[in-house]
Amino acid sequence: xxxxxxxxxxxxxxxxxxxxxxxxxxxxxxxxxxxxxxxxxxxxxxxxxxxxxxxxxxxxxxxxxxxxxxxxxxxxxxxxxxxxxxxxxxxxxxxxxxxxxxxxxxxxxxxxxxxxxxxxxxxxxxxxxxxxxxxxxxxxxxxxxxxxxxxxxxxxxxxxxxxxxxxxxxxxxxxxxxxxxxxxxxxxxxxxxxxxxxxxxxxxxxxxxxxxxxxxxxxxxxxxxxxxxxxxxxxxxxxxxxxxxxxxxxxxxxxxxxxxxxxxxxxxxxxxxxxxxxxxxxxxxxxxxxxxxxxxxxxxxxxxxxxxxxxxxxxxxxxxxxxxxxxxxxxxxxxxxxxxxxxxxxxxxxxxxxxxxxxxxxxxxxxxxxxxxxxxxxxxxxxxxxxxxxxxxxxxxxxxxx
Amino acid sequence: xxxxxxxxxxxxxxxxxxxxxxxxxxxxxxxxxxxxxxxxxxxxxxxxxxxxxxxxxxxxxxxxxxxxxxxxxxxxxxxxxxxxxxxxxxxxxxxxxxxxxxxxxxxxxxxxxxxxxxxxxxxxxxxxxxxxxxxxxxxxxxxxxxxxxxxxxxxxxxxxxxxxxxxxxxxxxxxxxxxxxxxxxxxxxxxxxxxxxxxxxxxxxxxxxxxxxxxxxxxxxxxxxxxxxxxxxxxxxxxxxxxxxxxxxxxxxxxxxxxxxxxxxxxxxxxxxxxxxxxxxxxxxxxxxxxxxxxxxxxxxxxxxxxxxxxxxxxxxxxxxxxxxxxxxxxxxxxxxxxxxxxxxxxxxxxxxxxxxxxxxxxxxxxxxxxxxxxxxxxxxxxxxxxxxxxxxxxxxxxxxx
Numbered sequence: 001x002x003x004x005x006x007x008x009x010x011x012x013x014x015x016x017x018x019x020x021x022x023x024x025x026x027x028x029x030x031x032x033x034x035x036x037x038x039x040x041x042x043x044x045x046x047x048x049x050x051x052x053x054x055x056x057x058x059x060x061x062x063x064x065x066x067x068x069x070x071x072x073x074x075x076x077x078x079x080x081x082x083x084x085x086x087x088x089x090x091x092x093x094x095x096x097x098x099x100x101x102x103x104x105x106x107x108x109x110x111x112x113x114x115x116x117x118x119x120x121x122x123x124x125x126x127x128x129x130x131x132x133x134x135x136x137x138x139x140x141x142x143x144x145x146x147x148x149x150x151x152x153x154x155x156x157x158x159x160x161x162x163x164x165x166x167x168x169x170x171x172x173x174x175x176x177x178x179x180x181x182x183x184x185x186x187x188x189x190x191x192x193x194x195x196x197x198x199x200x201x202x203x204x205x206x207x208x209x210x211x212x213x214x215x216x217x218x219x220x221x222x223x224x225x226x227x228x229x230x231x232x233x234x235x236x237x238x239x240x241x242x243x244x245x246x247x248x249x250x251x252x253x254x255x256x257x258x259x260x261x262x263x264x265x266x267x268x269x270x271x272x273x274x275x276x277x278x279x280x281x282x283x284x285x286x287x288x289x290x291x292x293x294x295x296x297x298x299x300x301x302x303x304x305x306x307x308x309x310x311x312x313x314x315x316x317x318x319x320x321x322x323x324x325x326x327x328x329x330x331x332x333x334x335x336x337x338x339x340x341x342x343x344x345x346x347x348x349x350x351x352x353x354x355x356x357x358x359x360x361x362x363x364x365x366x367x368x369x370x371x372x373x374x375x376x377x378x379x380x381x382x383x384x385x386x387x388x389x390x391x392x393x394x395x396x397x398x399x400x401x402x
Numbered sequence: 403x404x405x406x407x408x409x410x411x412x413x414x415x416x417x418x419x420x421x422x423x424x425x426x427x428x429x430x431x432x433x434x435x436x437x438x439x440x441x442x443x444x445x446x447x448x449x450x451x452x453x454x455x456x457x458x459x460x461x462x463x464x465x466x467x468x469x470x471x472x473x474x475x476x477x478x479x480x481x482x483x484x485x486x487x488x489x490x491x492x493x494x495x496x497x498x499x500x501x502x503x504x505x506x507x508x509x510x511x512x513x514x515x516x517x518x519x520x521x522x523x524x525x526x527x528x529x530x531x532x533x534x535x536x537x538x539x540x541x542x543x544x545x546x547x548x549x550x551x552x553x554x555x556x557x558x559x560x561x562x563x564x565x566x567x568x569x570x571x572x573x574x575x576x577x578x579x580x581x582x583x584x585x586x587x588x589x590x591x592x593x594x595x596x597x598x599x600x601x602x603x604x605x606x607x608x609x610x611x612x613x614x615x616x617x618x619x620x621x622x623x624x625x626x627x628x629x630x631x632x633x634x635x636x637x638x639x640x641x642x643x644x645x646x647x648x649x650x651x652x653x654x655x656x657x658x659x660x661x662x663x664x665x666x667x668x669x670x671x672x673x674x675x676x677x678x679x680x681x682x683x684x685x686x687x688x689x690x691x692x693x694x695x696x697x698x699x700x701x702x703x704x705x706x707x708x709x710x711x712x713x714x715x716x717x718x719x720x721x722x723x724x725x726x727x728x729x730x731x732x733x734x735x736x737x738x739x740x741x742x743x744x745x746x747x748x749x750x751x752x753x754x755x756x757x758x759x760x761x762x763x764x765x766x767x768x769x770x771x772x773x774x775x776x777x778x779x780x781x782x783x784x785x786x787x788x789x790x791x792x793x794x795x796x797x798x799x800x801x802x803x804x
Contacts, residue, residue, distance in 0.1 A: 077628025078534055079567040081483060086628065127709045130755045132480055132743030165481040165744065226479025226488065307529045341534030342567065344744035353532045 052095045053232035060086035064154040067091040071159035076297055078311065080341045080351050081134065082162035084225050087233070090139045090160060092206050092267060093194040095232045096252050104228065104236035109220060113189075113258025115179030122222060122237055129173035131219050133242060134165045134344035136315055140245040140272055140287035143380070143389025149277055151386035158295045158395065163313070163349045166240050168221030171256065175215060185258035188212050190239040193254030202265055208248045209262040210241055210288055217242040217347070220253055242347035243318035245287040245388075247272050262286075275384045290317035292376055293390040294324060294352070294369035302400045308358045310337070315349035316371030323370040326354040330364035331378065331393065337367070358401045366396035454497045455634035462488035466556040469493040473561035478699055480713060482743045482753050483536065484564035486627050489635070492541045492562060494608050494669060495596040497634045498654050506630065506638035511622060515591075515660025517581030524624060524639055531575035533621050535644060536567045536746035538717055542647040542674055542689035545782070545791025551679055553788035560697045560797065565715070565751045568642050570623030573658065577617060587660035590614050592641040595656030604667055610650045611664040612643055612690055619644040619749070622655055644749035645720035647689040647790075649674050664688075677786045692719035694778055695792040696726060696754070696771035704802045710760045712739070717751035718773030725772040728756040732766035733780065733795065739769070760803045768798035 049056050050066050060075035060083075069089040077083055101107065105123040120128070139160035141153050154160070171188065175181060192206035199205075210218075221240045222229060229235030234251025241248040247267070262268055268286070275284035294314035314324045325334040337354035352367070368376050380391040451458050452468050462477035462485075471491040479485055503509065507525040522530070541562035543555050556562070573590065577583060594608035601607075612620075623642045624631060631637030636653025643650040649669070664670055670688070677686035696716035716726045727736040739756035754769070770778050782793040 078532070078569040078625050079628040080534060081567060081628060083628035084485075124709075127706070127711055129757050130480070130711045130713060130742065132482060132753050134744045165483060167480040167743070223480050226481040226483060226485035304529070307526075309529055309532050311532060340532065341569070342536045342744060342746035342750065344746065348744065351534050355531050 052097070053089060053230070055085065055230070056087075056089075057083075057085040061088075062159065064156075068154035068156075068160075070154070070156050071162065073158050073295070073297060074300055076159070076162075076313065078297070078341075078351060080163055080313075080344065080348065081165055081225060084164075084227070084230070084233075087137075087162040087164070088139065088156075088160045089232060090154070090246065091232075091251075092247075093192065093204065093251075094196065096194050097231065101231065101236055101252075104222075107236045109237060109253065110255040111174055111178055111257070112255065113182045113185050114175055115182060118178055120174070125169040125174075125220060125237075126222065128177060129169050130167060131170045132165065132167045133219070133240070134163060134348035135240060135242040136290070136347060136349055137162050137164060137246050137249060138290055140247055140387045141385065143394065144386030146380065146389060146391075146394035147382070147386040149382075151384075153385060160246070163315075163344075164224050165226070165344075166219070166221040166238075167223040168219040168237075168240060171215045171218040171220065174220075174256070175258075181212070181258050184260050185212050187259045187262055188215050188218065189255075189257045189259045189263050190248075190250040190253050191255040191257070191263075192234075192250045192252050194252040205265045206250055206267050207263040207265045208239075208250055209259065209268055210244055210248050212258060214241055214244065215258075220256070243289055245272075245290055247287060272387070273385075274381075274387050277382055277384050280384060287387055290315070291388065291390045292316050292319070292321065292369050292371040292374055293395075294321075294367040294376065294392070295395040296326075296365050296367055296397045299365075299399055300397055302402065303358065305358055305360045305401050308356055308401070310354040310356065310365055312352055312367050313349045314339075314352055314367065314369035316346055316369070318346070319372030319374075320346035321350055321369050321371045323375075324350075324352045325368045326352075327366050327368075328356065328358065328363045330396065331366050331368075334368065360401050363399045363401060364396050365399055366392050368392045454499070455491060455632070457487065457632070458489075458491075459485075459487040463490075464561065466558075470556035470558075470562075472556070472558050473564065475560050475697070475699060476702055478561065478564075478715065480699070480743075480753060482565055482715075482746065482750065483567055483627060486566075486629070486632070486635075489539075489564040489566070490541065490558075490562045491634060492556070492648065493634075493653075494649075495594065495606065495653075496598065498596050499633065503633065503638055503654075506624075509638045511639060511655065512657040513576055513580055513659070514657065515584045515587050516577055517584060520580055522576070527571040527576075527622065527639075528624065530579060531571050532569060533572045534567065534569045535621070535642070536565060536750035537642055537644040538692070538749060538751055539564050539566060539648050539651060540692055542649055542789045543787065545796065546788030548782065548791060548793075548796035549784070549788040551784075553786075555787060562648070565717075565746075566626050567628070567746075568621070568623040568640075569625040570621040570639075570642060573617045573620040573622065576622075576658070577660075583614070583660050586662050587614050589661045589664055590617050590620065591657075591659045591661045591665050592650075592652040592655050593657040593659070593665075594636075594652045594654050596654040607667045608652055608669050609665040609667045610641075610652055611661065611670055612646055612650050614660060616643055616646065617660075622658070645691055647674075647692055649689060674789070675787075676783075676789050679784055679786050682786060689789055692717070693790065693792045694718050694721070694723065694771050694773040694776055695797075696723075696769040696778065696794070697797040698728075698767050698769055698799045701767075701801055702799055704804065705760065707760055707762045707803050710758055710803070712756040712758065712767055714754055714769050715751045716741075716754055716769065716771035718748055718771070720748070721774030721776075722748035723752055723771050723773045725777075726752075726754045727770045728754075729768050729770070730758065730760065730765045732798065733768050733770075736770065762803050765801045765803060766798050767801055768794050770794045
């Protein structure tokens, strides 16, 4: 299997060399001085893992750029929870180093927009209250690679997504400990501590506002899949916003503020806006809540005739995924598939299997999930930056059965 | 944290040096020729990991012997699922090597005691049917270290247990594909393919029989926590018997047989029998179904006064764990704790937290779980080999709050 994966990577890389990867690198360079970029994002070779996340499993990843690494569709695993070494990486700022972070238990979180503003150490948060929850981390641009127009950014297909189990302190417990919300607040704004000082906050500060109601589910986490959150996934403390796109799960979080307005930095105001092709601006919706979605994980290219187990993952976004159907004829006819494996709540995805028999021939296998009374649409919602793709057709796979 | 763990290990090791570890090594030597033992179980140093499982995280483990490695109580993680690098190891036979296993998809499973006996390859099992489930792997002797009489075997405390997510083919699907059960069968007997040929099967074959009704839940798994089952955990194919003690989850499984009688090998007939101290024999119950149990994971030694989050894990054995209570005064008074994190079904454990305030002083913190109308007993059930300990008192922790 590793051989096959590398092959796919290599053809993919050459396709990308002339377009998106170069564009992505240029975009990064415009924000970040080269000295910082190279100090933090040094590749170990053209196809290697960056040194700051060398513990990842290379064969599980498609490397789009030194800040964008996608989990291969075949490497997501069948165990619902994505193995940490296989989980995708998407960075806006350089990953903080151990030296920059220092003693993890002394990491500070400033809390504002509450009756009694406070600063907590991580050690204090651990003793205030704890919650463990499985959530999906999904880049807003997951599925961008399926868009037909020329979209800037990593050409993610299915693998800028992972289902993970986090442990942290509920934002609701912090608010309670701070005497409740200040008046007039509408947003929960989280700020990363990862911006190098010499950069301009308006352009480079990772600060994201989500509706204040999201505080009921949100938490600040120090653990993922049973270990301290690795630096490259935003440790020692990361905002977790169940049901919301990845960008809102702010890495290296240093401040939580309840605010009357959305943050005015670029990453809130102009980036991550779902606008029509050719248009942009803060009047368009931000990448907040995720939608119902599913995709096939196996088989991917070929299968032997006879018994075939089709499997995949299905998510509801902010609603519990209730139903999953599979078609082996590109959507002409559908059959109900069954969920298997633990149901970890509405913010996790579920694994599904469809046990069938296939004769030799060509098949287009697609899946369609439903949640909260809504099903996945057939087609993508066209938009400038290729965000929030949940159309079922593009996510299908073409299989040869022999 | 690693430093602290190593400290505990080191004092523990010196305590054990004169007793159980030596006894355990002697027991192993009696079954296995030294040449085989050293070929498969070479330590990288007195405190190192054996080469066949060098990918484990050393600081997460207490090394009792070259075939028994325990997860440190603090290293179980808070994410319900135990990270694979932290999971305990208990081997009866040497772990099979890649060379011995060969092409994993060609691994064979012989099925007998059915209408139409068959031999499947792993590739065929993958295409027959699939199931994903979270189960607890727990050594029968977990908690042996708390027994007061001199018990032979690794002195496990809490860490010969893990909660894992497996993917495999249901035994029920295999039985159906083989035309149903043969007549007169009472047991499901699984046989490991890991016994070196020169050994005597009566003494060294890992073959375990469980009641045939267990076929409804049992499956043969090729994946754990999203990756192929590592050799040292019994890959490429392992029997998974939800709710049953670890030994029944036969590693490197090569044969499944529905049988009229229990296997007559030592590992079934005389080992793993829960007998009174000073007595032994196959008339005593085998280590089959696990019981309700819980233990504290944090804090372990000390805490700062004020807010304190007490946390741990609770399992129901074969029943869903329904209730968990915590006492900070050694069991004089109890308060209800709350479960947090995904409920992965009755065969998984649940994480619990108890948020309290503690003044400076000494505390004995204990936990008591209930499942199916039964609660953990206060005391251990005394037995010759120190099996199946689920008494709550011994599993408590003594804490200094300052």
